[in-house]
Amino acid sequence: xxxxxxxxxxxxxxxxxVTDLSVSFTAHKQTAKVVDQVSFSVQPxxxxxxxGESGSGKTVSSLALVGLLPRTxxxxxxxRFAGQELVGMxxxxxxxxxxxxxxxxxxxxxxxxxxxxxVGNQLTGAHRNHQGGxxxxxxxxxxxxxxxxxxxxxxxxxxxxxxxxxxGMRQRVMIALALINSPxxxxxxxxxxxxxxxxxxQILELLQELQQAMGMAILFVTHDLGVVASVCDDVSVMYAxxxxxxxxxxxxxxxxxxxxxxxxxxxxxxxxxxGERLRMIPGTVPLxxxxxxxxxxxxxxxxxxxxxxxxxxxxEQLDDGRVxxxxxxxxxxxxxxx
Amino acid sequence: MLTFILRRVLALIPLLFIVSVIxxxxxxxxxxxxAITLAGGEEATNERIEEVQKELGLDRPFLVRYGxxxxxxxxxxxxxxxxxxxxxxxxxxxRFPKTLQIxxxxxxxxxxxxxxxxxxxxxxxxxxxDRAVVFITSxxxxxxxxxxxxxxxxxxxxxxxxxxxxxxxxxxxxPAQWFEHMILPWITLGTxxxxxxxxxxxxxxxxxMGSDHIRTSRSVGLPPVKVVGKHALxxxxxxxxxxxxxxxxxxxxxxxVVEQIFGIAGLGSYVLTAINRKDFPAMQGAVMFIxxxxxxxxxxxxxxxxxxxxxxxxx
Ligand code: SF4
Numbered sequence: 012x013x014x015x016x017x018x019x020x021x022x023x024x025x026x027x028x029v030t031d032l033s034v035s036f037t038a039h040k041q042t043a044k045v046v047d048q049v050s051f052s053v054q055p056x057x058x059x060x061x062x063g064e065s066g067s068g069k070t071v072s073s074l075a076l077v078g079l080l081p082r083t084x085x086x087x088x089x090x091r092f093a094g095q096e097l098v099g100m101x102x103x104x105x106x107x108x109x110x111x112x113x114x115x116x117x118x119x120x121x122x123x124x125x126x127x128x129x130v131g132n133q134l135t136g137a138h139r140n141h142q143g144g145x146x147x148x149x150x151x152x153x154x155x156x157x158x159x160x161x162x163x164x165x166x167x168x169x170x171x172x173x174x175x176x177x178x179g180m181r182q183r184v185m186i187a188l189a190l191i192n193s194p195x196x197x198x199x200x201x202x203x204x205x206x207x208x209x210x211x212x213q214i215l216e217l218l219q220e221l222q223q224a225m226g227m228a229i230l231f232v233t234h235d236l237g238v239v240a241s242v243c244d245d246v247s248v249m250y251a252x253x254x255x256x257x258x259x260x261x262x263x264x265x266x267x268x269x270x271x272x273x274x275x276x277x278x279x280x281x282x283x284x285x286g287e288r289l290r291m292i293p294g295t296v297p298l299x300x301x302x303x304x305x306x307x308x309x310x311x312x313x314x315x316x317x318x319x320x321x322x323x324x325x326x327e328q329l330d331d332g333r334v335x336x337x338x339x340x341x342x343x344x345x346x347x348x349x
Numbered sequence: 350m351l352t353f354i355l356r357r358v359l360a361l362i363p364l365l366f367i368v369s370v371i372x373x374x375x376x377x378x379x380x381x382x383x384a385i386t387l388a389g390g391e392e393a394t395n396e397r398i399e400e401v402q403k404e405l406g407l408d409r410p411f412l413v414r415y416g417x418x419x420x421x422x423x424x425x426x427x428x429x430x431x432x433x434x435x436x437x438x439x440x441x442x443x444r445f446p447k448t449l450q451i452x453x454x455x456x457x458x459x460x461x462x463x464x465x466x467x468x469x470x471x472x473x474x475x476x477x478x479d480r481a482v483v484f485i486t487s488x489x490x491x492x493x494x495x496x497x498x499x500x501x502x503x504x505x506x507x508x509x510x511x512x513x514x515x516x517x518x519x520x521x522x523x524p525a526q527w528f529e530h531m532i533l534p535w536i537t538l539g540t541x542x543x544x545x546x547x548x549x550x551x552x553x554x555x556x557x558m559g560s561d562h563i564r565t566s567r568s569v570g571l572p573p574v575k576v577v578g579k580h581a582l583x584x585x586x587x588x589x590x591x592x593x594x595x596x597x598x599x600x601x602x603x604x605x606v607v608e609q610i611f612g613i614a615g616l617g618s619y620v621l622t623a624i625n626r627k628d629f630p631a632m633q634g635a636v637m638f639i640x641x642x643x644x645x646x647x648x649x650x651x652x653x654x655x656x657x658x659x660x661x662x663x664x
Contacts, residue, residue, distance in 0.1 A: 079568060110569030117568075122561040127583050127658060136579075137569040172659040188569060 025052035026228050027076070027196055032088035032098070034068070034075050043299035046072045047252040048088065050326075053196065058222070058229040060243035060260075062236060062275065066296035068252040069232050073198050077113050078105035093195065111141040114189035118201040120182035124173040130157075130184050131169030134191055141192045156187035159224075161217060179210035186217065193225055200232045215242055236279050240264060248272050251296050251307035254326060257334040266345065268335040270312045273345040306337070314339055350655065357651050361644055368640045369422065372633050373415050405431070418633070427634025432626050437634035441616060445638070447517060448615035451607060452600040454535040459542030459596065464589075466543070467550025471585070472577055474555040482547060489544035494603060498537040498610045505533065515612035530611075538607045542596045549592045553585035560584070586657050594650035598643045 034046040046068040053059045061069045075086050076097050090097040092113065097105075109115075117123045125133055134153035135146065142149075150169065157165035160183040173181055182202060189197060199218065203211040219242055222229060231243055239246050239260070246263050248256040248271060256269040267273045274292035294311040303309060306319040318338050326336045337343075384401040385393055402408050406417075421428065427437035470482035506514035512533055518526040557563060558581055566580045605617035616635055623631035 077568070079564065106570045106572060108570070109567070110571075115568040117561060117565065119561050123565045125562040125566065125580050125584065128580070136571065136575070140569065140571055140575070174659065185565070188565070 026055040026093060027053040027230070028089075028091045029072075029076070030089045030091075032072055032075065032086070032090055034071050034080065034087075035085045036081075036083055037085065038083070041300065042085075044302070045252055045299050046075065047302075049249070049252075049254050051247045051254065051257065053228045053230055054244070055195070056222070056226050056228055057244040058231055058242055060231045060233060060239035060246040061249060062233060062239055062246055063249035064234055064296050066251070066298075067249040069234075069249045070200055072249070073200060073230055073232050074115070077109050077115060077198065078102060079109075079115065107141075110137055110189070110194070111192045112194050113196045113198065114192070114194040115198045115200065116182070116185050116189045116202045118204050120178050120185055120205060123185055124181055124188075126173055129170055129172055130176070134169070134184075134188055137188055138191050152191060153187075156191050157184070159190075159221065160184070160187045162187075178206055179213065182206060182210075182214055183217065186214075186221070190221060190225060190227070194227055196228045196230060197222075198230045198232065201234070203238060204233070204235070211238075212241075218242065236275055248275070251302050252299065253307060253336065254334070255308065255336045259332075262331070262333065268329075268333060268340045268343075268345065269308075269337050270314050270339075270343070270345070271308050274311075274313075314343055353655055354652055357648055361648060365641070365644060368644075369419050369637060370415070372637045372640065373418055375633065375636075376629055377411070422634070422637055427637065428630045430623075430631045431628045432623075432631070437631050440619065440631070441635060441638050444614060444616045444619050447613055448601070448604045448608070448617055450520075450531065451534050451538060451604050451613065451615060452597070454531055455537075455539035455542060455600050455603075456593075456597060458535045458539030459546055460593075462539070462543035463546030464550060466547035467554060467589070468577065468582075470547070471551040471554025472558055472581070474551075479551070482551065486544040486547050489540050490548075492540070494537060494541070494606055495610065497540060498533070498607070501533050501537060502610075515610075517611075517613045534607050534611050534613065537610070538600060538603050541603075542600060545592050545596060546589060550585060550589050553588045554581055557581045557584045583657060587654060590650055590653055590657070594647050597646045601639055601643060 029052065030050045031048045032046060033044060033048055035042050035044040049072050051059060061073065063069045071080065074080050075084065076090050086098055088098060131150060131153055134156060135149035138149040138152050153169055154165045157168060162168055162180060162183055176184060203214050206214060215238065218229065233239060243260050245259055247254055248269065250271050256272050267276055278291045292311055297307065297310065304323055305321055306324045309315045309319045316339065324336050324338055326334055328334055384398050384405060384407055388397040388401045406414060425438055429435060430437055430440060466482050466486065470479035473479055502514045505512045513530050516530055518530050520527040563576060563581055566576045604615055605621055608615045608618040609621065620632060620635045623635060
């Protein structure tokens with residue numbers, strides 16, 4: 012390689028920079044803003060975790076980047092990927108990026124592969140869609156990918172259908188499918204949630220190995236802070252369609268700044284000393300149509316005061332580079348362990 | 350795969366046996382004695398009737414007659430027509446090709462119209478085009494065949510003289526005329542098939558389009574042609590195949606009406622004539638033959654199922 016294919020942004024700045032991304036859906040003449048002015052960035056080769064409960068908008072904001080939302084979705088804001096604006100792209104442009112520069116793996120390994128085509132057919136289809144080339148080359152590449160994701164006897168297994176693979180193995184195939192064109196960004200949407208605990212950690216390890224080998228960045232969408240702790244470099248916490256806190260992984264786990272983050276941390280099984288009860292955050296995320304205009308977490312926040320329910324809470328950039336959306340973050344002293 | 354096919358073929362034997370009993374047993378429930386008709390109807394003398402009965406072998410016990418018939422039928426020998434005294438197999442062989450042309454063309458029409466309509470509505474449920482397809486297919490399903498035939502004949506043959514209203518011209522004689530004469534029978538018979546296929550495909554396809562693996566296909570950047578044409582269609586094909594199998598039985602049966610309307614001497618009108626004339630051997634032979642064809646078609650459908658769905662093959 013004489014001329015490395017690196018655009019200025021990816022050499023110096025973030026690979027993906029999302030600014031004020033909003034997603035709304037209109038149904039029955041009612042508009043629900045599911046994602047509200049979300050900003051985050053992913054550095055080349057690094058992993059950003061997007062954390063939140065279901066209903067936080069984390070999956071919607073990540074799928075919006077690659078045009079995988081239903082066509083009723085209205086997306087505004089900006090998402091620059093390697094110098095290219097993703098928001099407002101034509102579907103044809105999106106298709107060129109999807110599976111090529113940006114790939115996605117999903118939560119449900121059991122149903123995410125097409126049951127009526129062989130694994131080899133699906134892998135070669137994805138490869139040739141972007142790279143062209145002969146069937147034979149694509150098969151060789153598919154075999155290489157299966158070997159890379161740790162599937163024994165890859166050549167033989169290419170001829171098999173998904174039902175011949177276990178859940179963990181299917182997720183490996185799914186990873187092979189996503190990475191076959193060596194993308195620069197992998198969006199991993201709860202990739203281990205549906206798996207057994209032991210298989211979960213195997214898949215996480217595999218993803219980290221592959222990241223080292225192939226150098227892609229990962230946008231890791233999850234509700235599980237344990238997963239975040241083991242694979243992410245940075246974390247972005249979402250609540251009710253908004254980002255409420257952003258930090259490097261070590262600072263975040265040492266000192267969360269937002270009451271919601273603290274709540275999430277305290278509900279992690281191994282964060283609680285033996286004998287003490289796990290503390291789940293009471294209540295649930297409000298529906299998009301009921302999002303308060305002030306602090307959206309106020310209804311569940313143990314520190315809520317009158318000031319919290321007056322005006323919209325701005326996202327504040329702190330001196331140490333962290334970002335928090337809470338009026339009381341200066342006075343509150345929080346720790347992961349209580 | 351081979352054992353799968355073999356097992357399906359073996360399973361047909363008891364099925365065909367039951368069908369043969371029913372078909373042959375029809376004699377017992379149909380009113381009227383063919384011997385009386387053949388002997389000259391109302392005025393026939395008792396001696397003459399008995400004579401005819403002996404000639405036809407009707408004096409022997411039912412089970413003996415059935416055994417003999419089934420034995421011959423297994424070799425595709427259905428005996429001779431009481432009316433023309435020709436071998437029934439020969440008569441079927443002469444008439445069946447016409448029926449096959451009507452039914453085959455109607456099926457082709459059904460697929461050619463039904464599949465595109467099913468795709469249009471299935472890939473975007475509740476869209477304007479989907480609603481239009483649902484409306485049209487509902488109407489097509491509700492229209493009785495004979496009424497549709499009458500409207501088509503009036504509009505295209507009588508008022509406008511675009512197409513001939515009845516008759517049959519062999520393909521070997523004039524392909525153009527053959528086609529002209531077949532269009533109305535095809536549309537008449539194939540409309541319900543098209544609507545049924547469209548409906549089935551719509552349902553299957555709209556389910557498939559919402560599935561996780563279609564999202565995966567989109568996520569690797571495949572163009573819609575591949576996502577729908579390759580992945581979604583193959584995943585939606587099983588239920589469509591089922592209705593196609595059922596529709597073939599309907600089409601073969603439906604030719605009775607269509608042949609009558611368009612004056613085509615196919616197998617359907619043969620059965621009808623045989624019934625009117627109380628020509629039992631002809632009736633039994635033709636019905637058994639149609640049953641056989643239907644069973645074979647369903648076998649083919651079963652096998653294609655297995656080809657389409659890897660899981661069926663394993664089980
Ligand atoms: S603004 Fe108030 S209610 Fe909202 S998180 Fe901060 S302390 Fe809790």
